[in-house]
Amino acid sequence: MSDIFNFNVLAGVLRTMITMSTPFLFAALGETFSQLSGVINLGVDGIMLLSGFLAFYAVYLTGSIWLGLLVAMGTGLFMGLMMSFVSVTLKAQQGISGIGLQMFGLGMSSLLFKVLVGTVKTVSGFTAVKIPLLGDIPFFGRILFQHNVLVYAAFLLVPVCWWILEKTNLGLKIKAVGQNPAAADSVGINVNKIRYLSVCFGSMLAGVAGASLSISIANLFQDNLTAGQGFIAVALVYFGGWTPIGVLGGSLLFSLANSAQLWLQVLGVDVPASLAVMLPYILTIVVLTVAVNRGKQPAALNKQFFRGEN
Amino acid sequence: MALAAPKKLLSTSTHSRNDWFEFFLRTIIPFLGVITALIISAVILLLIKANPVTAYAAMFRGAFGSVNAWTQSLVKATPLLLVGLGICIAFRASVINVGGEGQIILGSLAGTWFALSFPGLPRFILIPGCMTVGFLAGAFWGFIPGFLKARYKVNEILSTIMLNSIALQFMNYLLGGPMMDPEGVAAGTFLAQSARLPQNSWLTRMIPQTMLHTGLFVALAFAILVYIFLWRTTIGYQIRAVGLNPRASHYSGINVPFNQMLSLTIAGGLAGLGGVIEVMGVHRRVLEGLTGGYGFTGIVAALLGSLHPLGIIPASVLFGGLLVGANTMQRAVQVPAALINAILGLVVLFVSGSALWINQIIKKRKTAAIILASDKDSQS
Numbered sequence: 001m002s003d004i005f006n007f008n009v010l011a012g013v014l015r016t017m018i019t020m021s022t023p024f025l026f027a028a029l030g031e032t033f034s035q036l037s038g039v040i041n042l043g044v045d046g047i048m049l050l051s052g053f054l055a056f057y058a059v060y061l062t063g064s065i066w067l068g069l070l071v072a073m074g075t076g077l078f079m080g081l082m083m084s085f086v087s088v089t090l091k092a093q094q095g096i097s098g099i100g101l102q103m104f105g106l107g108m109s110s111l112l113f114k115v116l117v118g119t120v121k122t123v124s125g126f127t128a129v130k131i132p133l134l135g136d137i138p139f140f141g142r143i144l145f146q147h148n149v150l151v152y153a154a155f156l157l158v159p160v161c162w163w164i165l166e167k168t169n170l171g172l173k174i175k176a177v178g179q180n181p182a183a184a185d186s187v188g189i190n191v192n193k194i195r196y197l198s199v200c201f202g203s204m205l206a207g208v209a210g211a212s213l214s215i216s217i218a219n220l221f222q223d224n225l226t227a228g229q230g231f232i233a234v235a236l237v238y239f240g241g242w243t244p245i246g247v248l249g250g251s252l253l254f255s256l257a258n259s260a261q262l263w264l265q266v267l268g269v270d271v272p273a274s275l276a277v278m279l280p281y282i283l284t285i286v287v288l289t290v291a292v293n294r295g296k297q298p299a300a301l302n303k304q305f306f307r308g309e310n
Numbered sequence: 311m312a313l314a315a316p317k318k319l320l321s322t323s324t325h326s327r328n329d330w331f332e333f334f335l336r337t338i339i340p341f342l343g344v345i346t347a348l349i350i351s352a353v354i355l356l357l358i359k360a361n362p363v364t365a366y367a368a369m370f371r372g373a374f375g376s377v378n379a380w381t382q383s384l385v386k387a388t389p390l391l392l393v394g395l396g397i398c399i400a401f402r403a404s405v406i407n408v409g410g411e412g413q414i415i416l417g418s419l420a421g422t423w424f425a426l427s428f429p430g431l432p433r434f435i436l437i438p439g440c441m442t443v444g445f446l447a448g449a450f451w452g453f454i455p456g457f458l459k460a461r462y463k464v465n466e467i468l469s470t471i472m473l474n475s476i477a478l479q480f481m482n483y484l485l486g487g488p489m490m491d492p493e494g495v496a497a498g499t500f501l502a503q504s505a506r507l508p509q510n511s512w513l514t515r516m517i518p519q520t521m522l523h524t525g526l527f528v529a530l531a532f533a534i535l536v537y538i539f540l541w542r543t544t545i546g547y548q549i550r551a552v553g554l555n556p557r558a559s560h561y562s563g564i565n566v567p568f569n570q571m572l573s574l575t576i577a578g579g580l581a582g583l584g585g586v587i588e589v590m591g592v593h594r595r596v597l598e599g600l601t602g603g604y605g606f607t608g609i610v611a612a613l614l615g616s617l618h619p620l621g622i623i624p625a626s627v628l629f630g631g632l633l634v635g636a637n638t639m640q641r642a643v644q645v646p647a648a649l650i651n652a653i654l655g656l657v658v659l660f661v662s663g664s665a666l667w668i669n670q671i672i673k674k675r676k677t678a679a680i681i682l683a684s685d686k687d688s689q690s
Contacts, residue, residue: 040465042467046655082659085663086659086662086663090663090664090666090667091666092659092662092663092665092666093662093665095406095467096406096609096613096658096661096662097658097659097662097663098467099406099408099467099606099609099658100655100656100657100658100659100662101655101659102655103606103610103651103652103654103655103658104651104652104655104656104658104659105655106651106655107648107649107650107651107652107653107654107655108354108648108651108652108655110646110648110651111354111358111645111646111648111649111651111652112358114646114648115358115360115645115646116358223648227475228471228472228475231468231471231472232472234468235465235468235472238465238468272483272486272487274479274480274482274483274486275479275483277479278475278476278479278480281472281473281475281476281479282472282476284468284472285458285464285469285472285473288458288462288464288465288468288469289458289462289464290462304666
């Protein structure tokens with residue numbers, strides 16, 4: 001048991017934590033925009049799956065990781081348009097339309113994977129870039145500064161999202177639309193346009209999250225690659241109290257749970273694997289139950305907006 | 311005179327004609343959604359160089375092309391119907407139960423445990439006993455998200471999804487150890503499946519050489535029971551009232567969180583019952599992949615059945631058929647069965663997207679009918 005607690009293992013766990021928080025960060029930051037504008041997008045997992053597969057397939061065919069990333073963003077954007085058309089224009093009940101999008105993404109990614117690729121194959125995805133000087137710091141350098149571009153981008157996105165939401169006119173509009181769409185409408189804000197924008201931006205980030213799994217972390221695709229991480233990302237937004245900083249904390253907590261569980265298995269600690277895998281899901285329920293920030297929930301979340309009727 | 315209008319509306323033929331029109335809209339439009347989903351999927355099949363005509367032909371042949379195909383479709387329709395009925399009850403209280411998969415697992419595990427623990431019981435006690443235990447286990451798995459929603463306002467979609475994953479891992483754990491078939495252990499195969507159920511607990515198969523078992527009648531009976539529950543009992547009325555207008559229900563003294571919790575618990579119970587019936591009728595043991603996506607397909611069946619217990623019967627036969635047909639298609643023309651999930655997802659998007667639109671048309675027609683009736687009234 002003693003070797004679990006040595007520095008190398010600790011560094012390994014923490015490094016894996018940083019890597020594994022990437023998909024959570026991208027997806028949950030995107031979902032923050034969506035939810036702040038009043039639309040709960042439960043299709044994130046489906047978007048991650050289809051974008052993840054198409055990104056993988058693009059890299060598999062051409063070898064270009066940047067093309068893969070672009071494909072993922074495009075797929076996310078397209079599925080975001082689907083979601084916003086059904087939920088904002090047609091005013092569907094958001095919970096249902098999100099589940100529909102999830103089923104579509106799950107089925108389509110699996111179908112395409114089986115027809116176009118067949119068996120599990122690996123690609124060479126994003127490779128780690130060591131940041132000069134910082135990457136050489138003992139212990140911390142390995143944990144924080146020897147990652148690939150997507151990981152750095154995910155963490156840089158946190159202040160960027162904070163800045164957009166807190167310091168720009170657009171951020172104010174997004175939050176206004178999510179708090180009180182009727183009031184926002186009465187001062188001339190186009191509610192539907194803002195919601196389309198937020199959902200599509202969020203879905204595009206969900207696409208990147210999918211790519212971060214298939215061409216940066218796993219470097220392969222298989223059926224249901226996400227294993228519900230998209231849904232956990234939606235829960236993280238609640239946990240984070242609809243702020244990018246909170247989402248960052250939540251993402252790190254969850255990826256820590258994930259990486260600790262992986263390391264326990266690698267080190268052969270005697271815990272049944274299936275019980276260890278349960279951990280993040282149980283944690284999600286606990287987190288949703290005790291989430292202290294519920295007062296900050298956008299008042300119009302999960303509510304359709306009918307212009308001139310309320 | 312204006313006050314007389316609603317009464318007149320109830321008594322004249324305008325009302326029943328509107329009823330038929332409403333029924334038509336609520337049935338035909340979702341069905342058009344299925345057709346559109348099939349067309350879009352056909353285009354995608356073309357893009358990946360598969361032949362949609364032969365694929366769909368194989369699918370429908372496998373679903374409804376022979377007596378054998380029909381029996382298989384009905385076998386799949388049985389758990390779908392039970393899950394769909396539960397989702398219908400939850401939906402009526404504005405709760406979305408996405409936890410069917412987990413509830414099926416819990417129900418099948420508990421029912422199997424009961425049958426294996428009391429193999430000596432006579433048939434007429436063991437079978438209802440298994441069903442009750444399965445129902446209770448599923449109900450417990452539905453109660454958790456129901457309680458969390460009622461007490462802590464936890465989003466039930468997220469919690470039920472998480473509970474699905476937890477139940478799946480729990481099943482893997484049990485089948486890989488405590489519940490693993492002793493025969494498999496002895497033979498060294500270590501298959502992840504439970505021991506075979508005692509013959510006493512098997513549901514009778516009605517047609518030789520097919521799987522069609524008597525569980526179908528249990529499911530049909532529950533469809534009628536759920537109809538009576540929702541439309542002929544006080545609790546059912548309260549559940550529907552909560553779904554139609556939570557605020558008005560609250561002010562008229564209905565306990566909204568309690569009714570939502572109750573509806574999720576019953577929904578879980580019905581899914582659990584579906585799970586144990588699947589075990590007793592088809593597999594006769596718990597094994598991996600038992601749920602077969604029924605938890606999600608049940609949502610689609612409930613939506614397509616217009617959230618009406620009797621409407622869900624044909625809807626679950628249709629989707630049961632599509633699930634069977636998808637496997638036939640995979641074998642016959644090598645188009646992966648996963649296609650069906652994509653189709654189901656599109657159906658959900660279309661049905662949810664058209665719901666408001668249908669309601670608006672019906673509302674407009676009703677308003678027009680009231681105006682018309684009161685006009686006639688004032689003229690005479």
